[in-house]
Amino acid sequence: MSDLTSRICERSELMNVENTKAQMRKGILEYCILTVLSKREAYPSDIIEELKKARLIVVEGTLYPLLTRLKNAGLLNYNWVESSSGPPRKYYTLTEEGKQFLTELKNTWDELQQAVQLISK
């Protein structure tokens, strides 16, 4: 037990601000991607533009594995659209399941936001 406690302490020392920030961002990344797609059909670069504006992500790489996983989880769907400047592009849309999922996440997010506000007062 003492070993475990010391490990926990060791770990919390290693936690720095940047780390926590990154964790927080990652947590809501999926929520934001789904929100962007709930507004319109989008190509990864379009999504990245939105996320860059919000300073959530700065590089595209983060997005691809996430999109694939969301798609394989049945939350997203895509259409191939021909492109003049390269290979065909995948345009992603939300599935019904994705919409439900988003609603649930939104509720949770609202709850959390309220909770944080309440505690910060």
Place this chain on the structure above:
Amino acid sequence: MNKTISINIAGFAFTIEEKAFEMLNRYLESIKKNFQNESDCDEIMADIESRIAELFQEKLSDRKEVIIESDVEYITSVMGQPEDYVSEETADNFKTGEEKFTSEEEAEFVEAEEVDGKRYHGEQRKRLWRDEQGGTVGGVCSGLGWFFGIDPVLIRIGFILLTILGGSGILLYIILWIVIPEARTTAEILEMQGEPVTLDSIKDHVQGMKSNIKDNAKDTRKKVKRAVDHGVRAGSRVAESFSRFFGVLFILGGIFALFVLAIILFGDTGLLPLVGSDQIEDLQTLLGILYPDGRALLVFICIVFVTIIPIVSFIYTGVRMIFRIRHKNKTLGIATSIVWFLAVGTLVLTGIELGMNFRNEVEIDYVVPVETDSTNTLYVDVKQDDIFSNFIEYQKVWNYTELVRVQDDKVFLGYPELKIIAKNDSSNFEVMLYKESNGLYNKEAIHKAENIHYQIESSGNHLTLDPYFSVDANEKLRNQHVVIEIHVPQGKQVKFGNNIDRILVEVADDFYWHNETFVNTTWYLQKDGFRCIECKDTRRVYNRN
């Protein structure tokens, strides 16, 4: 001068400098390392490559035909460093990359921390919910499993044992099903699992749901891990093999039941406990002579549904237990339940209707003419029985079901009754024939009674009785009965002949008094009652009148 290589990215050909190629190759390789253990690795890599191809296309023009190192650097700046591709599952690993923990240790470490937290201040966070997603029937056992931190299979076995031993398991289950609410939202599911409701845990849960869909093996691993944390690893294994064992039993039992049922429903009635041997061909015939026209088929179909649905779901449960199928088809379950309840309802209604058909009872009397000569003896014989056996053994209780036979649209009933009654106020024999039947209305009952076929041949002082009576199959069985009464004046006697044992005989009020035979016995009416002349046992003097 630099050497160039021709490469193909996402179906597009590019000419690239050797150094730039090596750089790009390293870059792609290190990205790939992040996902190589995942099933969708190829798809992610294809997406990335096609984006890279697109970005290269933008960089090239008529003046610039070769990809150089700076272009690859541009790619990394847009797409990000290999670490940026990291999937969330392994994110922690990268953050603490300098530490000596391996991914596995790290994961366990995190879980240990969670368990620890639960022990100190998290217990009240845990609430009892039903886990419909993870459950087999209503998620009660699964929910209880979460609550008590033990494998739900153990709880299921407990319920099964309760059901087998006392039958209370199912009742308890239904009550719990109604009482415990189902965990619907993510927050509720986390509460059920006793995990803190935080952004992180919701994220983890979302991740869990996805991996549930995409990778069942992972899910099993996770479950096993949980079991380890709760110290019931061995228990879980035993439970798993128990679950398999019961699954096999369920399937074998189900198939056996199905087999028996098929014989009862579609084959010989020999297995029907109510109907003996080969008297009635099959269940449909039996229903046909009982239920009103047009109902028999409906009743038959309902019986098929009512019996087969539970057996099939039994087998289905067995299959799921063996193969550990967690996914369940709710619509199918609801649909079959509805069909089952409809069938039961129909059986109840048709049963009530059938009962109504027995509402009125009617008896029709006929007088059979007889003449007695100076011997003062009436001879009673019974014809040879060509339908039922001539040698049906008398027993204390008659097995009426063995005396019903359907043949050529006729129902033969082998239990006419003969009553010998003392008659003190007259010096002549009197023979009465009563035909009785029930029916929905009086009129119908009369009609049915009249349509009972029964013959008594009477010549002088000889009576010959049929061993059975019959009704047309379309008249249906409505408790039809035939009773022959012989009223014997004092000082006169009745002598029974051959085959008399084939029908029910009652002397005075002593119904089937004997285990011996009535054949060739003479019954003389004295002042104090009937006396058997041939019987050796003098106790058999009847004083009932």
